Amino acid sequence: MWLFNSSVGRKFVMSITGASLVLFLLFHASMNLVAIISPEGYEWICEMLGANWYALVGTAGLGFLVFVHIVYAFILSIQNYRARGTERYAVVERQDGVEWASKNMLALGLIIVLGLCMHLAHFWAKMQLVEILGEEPASGMELIRMTFSKWYWAALYMVWLGALWFHLTHGVWSALHSLGLNNNIWMPRIKCLSNIVATLVVLMFASVVVYYFCMGCCA
Amino acid sequence: MEKTINITLKVWRQAGPKAKGGFETYQLDNISTDSSFLEMLDVLNEKLVSERKEPVVFDHDCREGICGMCSLYINGHPHGPDSAITTCQLHMRKFKNGDTITVEPWRSNAFPVIKDLMVDRRAYDKIMQAGGFVSVNTGGVPDANAIPIPKKDADEAMDAASCIGCGACAAACKNGSAMLFVAAKVSQLALLPQGKVEAARRVKAMLGKMDELGFGNCTNTGACAAECPKSVSLSNIARLNREYICAKFKD
Structure with missing residues (x-):
């Protein structure tokens, strides 16, 4: 199967799963913004999604995407490490125009996974998971207020979002490039698009953290 | 002085x-x-x-x-x-x-050291032999101007063809990938009408050979293009991806 056996096929899988996850992030981030604009609206969204069949199908799909993206990341990293050979260069200099993020996607990805575990424990485990188990879910707004009023959680979420920003600045344009959607004219454009998408996603998420941290401080 | x-x-x-x-x-x-x-x-x-x-x-x-x-x-x-x-x-x-x-010396699994600073780069020759050519029947040579080619395509093909196969791309790549080389060699023919005929077969054969020889997977860091002595553009890799993915979907 070429999606597994060929290098371009493996990149294709990374791009498709990665790009789908970016779309999810945009969806998730715009949902979060509602928490600032209208707390009641946010509660309504939490209730509407809850453990309904479409939310469960979506969650399962997301889990699958994340799983494939991570498994492929490790397979690719191991293969690439081997391809470099047993002897490593004694002197390694950085090249002009090579992004730092592009060389550290796995490390950034690991930080994102750790952050994801923290996030799932904070929110998902107390909301959708308990609802699946047939109990009353916690209030989304209450969780947001509780979590982000603690400075250490707010700080950890910001670090997590920072790693996500670096991951996306390379990830978005790289996904398009791997799908073949690039040429000399579009290269600067999709790199710019990549920065815009990464910044937009991170700003939307971060605004909620900062807003409720400040609210916590004032209260 | x-x-x-x-x-x-x-x-x-x-x-x-x-x-x-x-x-x-x-x-x-x-x-x-x-x-x-x-x-x-x-x-x-x-x-x-x-x-x-x-x-x-x-x-x-x-x-x-x-x-x-x-x-x-x-x-x-x-x-x-x-x-x-x-x-x-x-x-x-x-x-x-x-x-x-x-x-x-170049350090890559597919370029073993022969002695001191000399490495075995026959892997690139093998990739070329796998499909980096246009099949022609012997006979009368058609006139060069019989097939009109847009200047833009001709220039881009020529830029890709400036690759000298030195191996700097694979040597610079943190993944030991030969994608820029394969991309240049696929592009120089895929851009021209004479090469388009066999484009799908060529890209599958050359990429398959590259993977088989133990080169790594491209992660678009761009170190290859930054170090290329002939400044071969990174966008050739996008063309290679495009050609390969289209060829596979047509199968």
Whole structure:
């Protein structure tokens, strides 16, 4: 199967799963913004999604995407490490125009996974998971207020979002490039698009953290 | 008046493919800044021969930047710190008096060291043999102008064709990937009507061979294009991806 056996096929899988996850992030981030604009609206969204069949199908799909993206990341990293050979260069200099993020996607990805575990424990485990188990879910707004009023959680979420920003600045344009959607004219454009998408996603998420941290401080 | 510099060289010495290698340090005095890097190595080798020591083995041929034979990893850069040139076009005026210069061979699983700084780059030949050509029946040669080709396509094909197959892309890549080379060789033909006919077969064969030979997977860091002595563009890799994915979907 070429999606597994060929290098371009493996990149294709990374791009498709990665790009789908970016779309999810945009969806998730715009949902979060509602928490600032209208707390009641946010509660309504939490209730509407809850453990309904479409939310469960979506969650399962997301889990699958994340799983494939991570498994492929490790397979690719191991293969690439081997391809470099047993002897490593004694002197390694950085090249002009090579992004730092592009060389550290796995490390950034690991930080994102750790952050994801923290996030799932904070929110998902107390909301959708308990609802699946047939109990009353916690209030989304209450969780947001509780979590982000603690400075250490707010700080950890910001670090997590920072790693996500670096991951996306390379990830978005790289996904398009791997799908073949690039040429000399579009290269600067999709790199710019990549920065815009990464910044937009991170700003939307971060605004909620900062807003409720400040609210916590004032209260 | 001619300027000279004194330098310290740290050169990778390795007796054979299986032998354990290591760095040897050499002191060279009064090296003319007008000499090329390879001429400096010639001076070193003459010195070594006169001392009845074994000279350093390194690849070189045309010494004018077109054959793609010279292949040294100098101070952390394939073909040295200058951009868009091969090692033979690198001059000693790029270095300062008292500099320590580290010289290593290309390091990639698919490019095993033969001796010292010389590596086996036949992997690239094998990729070319797998499909990097246009099949022609012998017979009358058609007129070159019989097929109109847009100037833009012709230029882009020519830029891709400027690849000399030196291996700097795979040497620079943190993943040991040969994608820029394969992309250039696929692009130079895929862009032209004569090459389009066999484009799908070619891209599948060449990429399959690349994977089989143990090159890594491209992660679009762009180190290859940054170090390429012929400035082959990274967007060729997008074309390779496009050609390959389309070919596979058509199957």
